[in-house]
């Protein structure tokens with residue numbers, strides 16, 4: 400499935416921009432706690448950062464954006480697909496990369512891992528194998544095809560997970576703190592790989608540093624959007640607020 404605008408009822412339908420993201424009043428309670436509280440935004444930018452301290456709801460929002468959890472209220476739309484209702488459509492529209500690749504990788508070899516999503520989307524084994532080869536070649540990693548996934552480093556595993564997402568050609572890639580376990584050099588290499596990605600990237604991080612060249616930054620706090628704008632403006636306020644909170648002694652105020 401690709402995410403090019405549909406031609407069906409072209410006279411009526413307004414095609415969503417590639418990677419177009421629309422969140423309408425998303426609310427979600429988990430374990431008796433209001434984790435997301437009326438999150439609304441419309442984004443057509445290619446590089447979007449999502450910041451917020453621990454427990455602000457970033458991972459939960461990522462899961463909602465990928466259609467992995469349905470919100471109690473509201474609607475999440477990516478490339479014109481209601482991701483909570485159209486699971487198959489969501490598979491092609493959004494790819495999500497989690498913090499720990501060990502929670503994501505399920506196959507013994509790199510090529511099986513990368514090909515899996517394509518077969519899930521209904522591609523033949525031959526098509527999936529050819530696309531997998533092409534993806535590995537694109538990153539100069541053709542020699543990884545038969546490698547055992549468990550033998551890779553964290554950074555290499557993260558790259559395999561990224562390739563497994565890219566091969567499905569989603570309009571939106573959500574990355575949930577993908578750099579946390581990585582050293583600075585590996586982080587820079589992965590960031591360069593991301594620079595080359597045509598899809599919309601929503602990068603979730605508590606570290607503002609990788610977001611400097613981004614088009615837009617959303618700041619989430621207590622499940623609400625409390626900042627939204629160009630990185631220099633939002634990150635400056637975010638940094639100042641973090642220093643204020645960091646300077647306070649009351650650990651009981653820290654979110655869970």
Ligand SMILES: Nc1ncnc2c1ncn2[C@@H]1O[C@H](COP(=O)(O)OP(=O)(O)O)[C@@H](O)[C@H]1O
Nearest residue numbers: 429430434452453454455456457458459460655
């Ligand atoms: N399945 C769940 N059940 C109960 N509480 C949850 C669940 N998932 C997340 N939470 C709570 O929701 C809040 C936000 O979590 P999360 O989205 O992981 O935040 P972040 O990624 O910003 O650290 C936290 O207080 C967390 O404990």
Ligand SMILES: [Mg+2]
Nearest residue numbers: 457458459576
């Ligand atoms: Mg998180």
